[in-house]
Amino acid sequence: MEKIVACQTCGLVQQADDVPKGSVIKCARCHFQIFHRRVDSRVRTMAFSLAALIFYIPANLYPIVTAEYQGHHIQTTIFQGISSLFTLHQYFIGSLMFFTSMLTPGLKIIGLMFITLTLDWPHWKKARTWVFKIIRIIDPWNMLEVFLLAICVSMVELGEVATVHPGRGVFSFAAVVVLTLLATLSFDSRLLWDSPTERKL
Amino acid sequence: MNEKLPLLPKAQVGKGHLNWLLWLIPIAAAFLCAWFVGEDIIFAGPTVTIYFENADGLQEHNSLLEYRGATIGEVGILKLTKDRQRVAVKVQLDASAANIARQGSVFWIVRPEVKLGALSGLQTIVSGNYITVEPGNGERTNQFIGAETAPIKPVQALDIRLLAPKLGSLQPLSPIFYRDIQVGEVLDCRLSDDAREVVIHARIREEYAPLVRMNSKFWNAGGINVHIGLFSGANISAESAQTLISGGIEFATPADFQNAATNDAVFNLNEKSEDEWEKWSPAIPLHSVPEAMKNKSTLPNLKNPR
Numbered sequence: 001m002e003k004i005v006a007c008q009t010c011g012l013v014q015q016a017d018d019v020p021k022g023s024v025i026k027c028a029r030c031h032f033q034i035f036h037r038r039v040d041s042r043v044r045t046m047a048f049s050l051a052a053l054i055f056y057i058p059a060n061l062y063p064i065v066t067a068e069y070q071g072h073h074i075q076t077t078i079f080q081g082i083s084s085l086f087t088l089h090q091y092f093i094g095s096l097m098f099f100t101s102m103l104t105p106g107l108k109i110i111g112l113m114f115i116t117l118t119l120d121w122p123h124w125k126k127a128r129t130w131v132f133k134i135i136r137i138i139d140p141w142n143m144l145e146v147f148l149l150a151i152c153v154s155m156v157e158l159g160e161v162a163t164v165h166p167g168r169g170v171f172s173f174a175a176v177v178v179l180t181l182l183a184t185l186s187f188d189s190r191l192l193w194d195s196p197t198e199r200k201l
Numbered sequence: 202m203n204e205k206l207p208l209l210p211k212a213q214v215g216k217g218h219l220n221w222l223l224w225l226i227p228i229a230a231a232f233l234c235a236w237f238v239g240e241d242i243i244f245a246g247p248t249v250t251i252y253f254e255n256a257d258g259l260q261e262h263n264s265l266l267e268y269r270g271a272t273i274g275e276v277g278i279l280k281l282t283k284d285r286q287r288v289a290v291k292v293q294l295d296a297s298a299a300n301i302a303r304q305g306s307v308f309w310i311v312r313p314e315v316k317l318g319a320l321s322g323l324q325t326i327v328s329g330n331y332i333t334v335e336p337g338n339g340e341r342t343n344q345f346i347g348a349e350t351a352p353i354k355p356v357q358a359l360d361i362r363l364l365a366p367k368l369g370s371l372q373p374l375s376p377i378f379y380r381d382i383q384v385g386e387v388l389d390c391r392l393s394d395d396a397r398e399v400v401i402h403a404r405i406r407e408e409y410a411p412l413v414r415m416n417s418k419f420w421n422a423g424g425i426n427v428h429i430g431l432f433s434g435a436n437i438s439a440e441s442a443q444t445l446i447s448g449g450i451e452f453a454t455p456a457d458f459q460n461a462a463t464n465d466a467v468f469n470l471n472e473k474s475e476d477e478w479e480k481w482s483p484a485i486p487l488h489s490v491p492e493a494m495k496n497k498s499t500l501p502n503l504k505n506p507r
Contacts, residue, residue, distance in 0.1 A: 005212065016212040028210040040220045051227040058234050074263055168237055175230070 007034050038188035042116050048183035049112040055175040056109060060102065062169035077169055078102060104138045105176055111135045112183050119191060128192055139184065246294030248277070249301075251308045251332070253347035256288040258312055258330030266292050266308075266332045273298035276332065290347070292332065305337020309348040358385075359410035361462060363401040363450070364393070365470035369421050370448030377403055378422060378451045384409035387450070401470060403450065411485050413466075414458040418478050420471040422451035453478040454485065 006013045007027035016025045016034065025034045033039060063075035076084075078101055085094035111131045118124055256279055258264075266274030277291035294301060312330050313323055335352055365371075368390055377385035385405035393400050405413055450470065455478075462468075 004209065012210065014210045014212045017214070019214050022216070024215050026213040026215040028212055031213070033215070034212060040223070043220050044223055047223040047226050051230040054227060054230040054234055058237050062237065172234075172237075179226075179230075 005034050005036075007032065037190055037194070038186060041186055041188035041191055042119060044186035045112055045183050046116045048179045048186060049109050049116070052105070052109045052176050052179035052183060053113065055172045055179065056106060057172075059169055059172035059176050062172060063167035064169040064173065066167050075167065078173070100141055101173070104141050105180055107138060108135055108180050108184070109176075112180075112187060115192065116187075125192075132189060132192055135184070244296045246274070246296045246299040247302050247343060248291055248293050249343045249345060251290045251292060251345045251347045252282065252287040253290055253310065254287055254349060256290055256310070258310065259290060259332070260329060264329060264331055266294070266298075266334065267311075268298070268301070268334050268336070273301065273334075274332075290332070301334055301336050302341055302343055303337050304339025304342050306339075306345060307335045307337070307348050307352045308332055308345050309334075309351050311351075357407040359405040359407070359413060359462060360388075360464050361403050361405065361413060362465060362467045363403055363419055363470040364467060365399045365401060365421070366472075368399045368401075369472075371401060371421070371450070372448060375448045375450065377405065378449060379409065379412050379453070381451075384412065401450075408487055411461050411487055412454060413452070413462040414454045414460065415462055415466065416457075416459045417452050417454040417462070417468065418471065418474075419450055419452040419468050420474040420478070422449040422474075453481045454483055455481050456483045458483050458485065 002015055002017060004013060005016045005025065007030060009032040010027060010030040012027055012029045014028050019025055024039075026032065027034055060078055063077050064081065065076055067074045067076070078097075082094050082098050082102070085097060111134060114131055115128050118128065253259075259276055259279060261279050262275070262277060264276040265272045266276065272295075274292045274294040277293055280289045280291075281287075282289055309332070310330050311333050332347075333351075371387055371390055373387055373389050375387040376383040377387065385403055388402040388404050390399060390401045392398075451474065453474075
């Protein structure tokens with residue numbers, strides 16, 4: 001069946017044939033891929049959020065930094081950092097840290113996994129929409145953790161008296177940040193409201 | 202509508218990529234995490250528990266176990282034992298130091314110590330106290346009783362006992378001189394069993410051990426000696442600036458010296474010297490430097506470590 005499609009990249013309207021499975025349509029002018037819904041959106045989101053979920057565990061259990069300050073040997077995980085901020089009565093920064101680096105990545109990963117896993121199920125459509133709304137709300141806050149990391153690193157660099165080794169936690173945390181970013185990027189929100197027949201296109 | 206369609210360009214058909222490759226990302230993530238955990242389990246040495254009477258200065262998860270200046274373990278948690286007599290210190294050893302967990306290993310806490318004539322552990326004032334160890338060679342074990350102080354190394358030396366009516370200014374680490382050269386030191390001082398005199402436990406270094414003969418005379422060289430005589434006038438003498446503060450012992454051996462002193466030989470400590478003693482100058486051949494000391498500068502046999 002022939003249909004008329006518009007290229008998302010250069011805007012050229014063109015006609016396209018049905019393509020066999022495993023093949024893709026490419027624009028006649030700019031040769032970019034033309035898609036009805038973002039390419040492999042569901043599989044990509046699932047894969048990225050699963051990888052992020054796996055990294056979320058060592059990111060929280062392993063120390064972010066191992067600092068050696070005048071012979072004192074201090075290892076700090078994210079949670080220890082937050083709780084020490086609270087004991088120092090830095091409630092605002094402590095809760096900011098908690099929300100941006102522990103709560104929001106976790107919520108986002110679980111939310112994306114929930115949506116992609118239950119997508120074929122006709123029920124819970126409303127729940128999926130709600131979860132998507134929450135993800136949309138916490139998304140900008142999620143970006144904050146990147147800045148927070150940058151601030152942490154600069155603070156560490158300032159203290160030249162201390163020798164600081166990045167722990168495994170910070171590597172895992174960076175992986176969580178990148179993978180959740182990729183998962184959100186590859187998620188096509190239109191999938192939420194597509195009927196099963198529409199999704200086949 | 203059908204007439205317009207041919208005017209539109211025709212989209213191309215290209216080959217799609219394999220989307221199952223995406224699943225390699227979570228698999229790689231799982232492998233990496235498994236490696237993190239595996240490294241912790243495989244490359245971690247055993248955990249040992251050391252019971253100290255006083256774990257003062259140790260910090261949970263922060264203090265280190267060091268041996269010859271290398272970090273070979275980390276202190277985990279500190280816990281009071283049920284009978285409240287000791288503190289159980291869990292130490293996670295590095296894999297390279299798994300051999301330390303043997304019976305006979307002695308663990309003690311290095312603290313700053315300031316004593317006259319000896320400062321030790323000064324680095325711990327800034328760096329915090331740490332645990333160190335003298336490895337043993339017994340069976341493998343994970344439970345140790347921590348020592349309060351560094352064990353006195355079994356060195357080749359001559360240990361003698363001096364009896365004195367009063368301790369005076371002597372104290373552990375007070376020097377022992379022969380012709381004003383330090384040849385040994387006081388290890389400890391205590392009252393004799395019947396409290397009638399003071400027993401001073403002294404150690405003479407091995408190379409100087411032949412100087413001590415059974416008829417050697419020891420006298421207290423600390424403090425200031427003041428002689429005021431009718432004809433000689435005032436005579437003030439002190440052995441050295443150090444002995445003024447920390448006290449000291451001097452000894453001399455007569456020309457007709459007897460056999461070399463044996464370990465735990467007992468001598469009297471005189472309060473002051475007699476002029477005659479200071480004139481004695483017998484010729485006594487000294488031990489040469491022991492062979493073991495010479496070998497210290499050679500590289501250890503790395504291929505066959507003990």
